[in-house]
Amino acid sequence: MRCHMRRIYVDKYTGRIEKTDIYLIRLTMKDGTVYEDLEPRMLFPYTNHTMYITLLDKDEHEIGFVRDLEELDSDSKKALEECFKEYYMVPKITSVIEVEDKFGTLKWTVDTDRGEITFNIKNRHSDIKHLYGTPRIIVRDSNDNRYEIPDIDALDANSKRKLFSYL
Incomplete structure (x- = not known):
């Protein structure tokens, strides 16, 4: 059983962060403790x-x-930003080529800023999210990958028509 630890707040006065792997970091505290x-x-x-x-x-x-990232030293801030660039890399959907509905699973073929992608969506109600008060749509596929439509209104008419009943 894990004992309860106090939360460690990290800023430029208490610790330093270094990127060690694609998504991982090392935290070195001012007192020399390393995580x-x-x-x-x-x-x-x-x-x-x-x-x-x-x-x-x-x-x-x-x-x-x-x-707040602004409370970190510049190297620590950069280390976190680099991790986030990889971890939160979300392809942006630029057009919808095809949408198929087979036995409750949606199969989308889309163009993105990274090329054409085909993926499945298991639950249209929880995996397609319109972010309240914005034109943004976040989509999660059956492999837990995320995609973004930055502005639903900026899509071409054909793409909007294909998505209409799912939004």
Whole structure:
């Protein structure tokens, strides 16, 4: 059983962050304590990219917390931004080529900023999210990959028609 630890707030005065792998960091505290293989995650990835970042160990226990990237030294900030660029890389859907509905599973073929992609969506109600008050749509496929339609209104008429009944 894990004992309850106090939350460690990390800023330029308390610790330093270094990127060690594609998504992983090392946290070195001012007192010399080192935490290896931490995974940084944004608590609000769709609405706030620079604040409220948790640092999780391999068992997904929170080790540290960053209130704001601006409170870090420039190297630590850069390390987190590089991790996020990889972890939160979300292809942007630019047009919808085809949508098929087979036995409740949707099969989408779309053009993205990274090329043509075909993927399946298991639950249209929970996996297609219109972000309240914005023209953004976030889509999650059956493999837990995310895609974004940055502005539903900017899609061509044919793409909008294909998506209409699912939004």
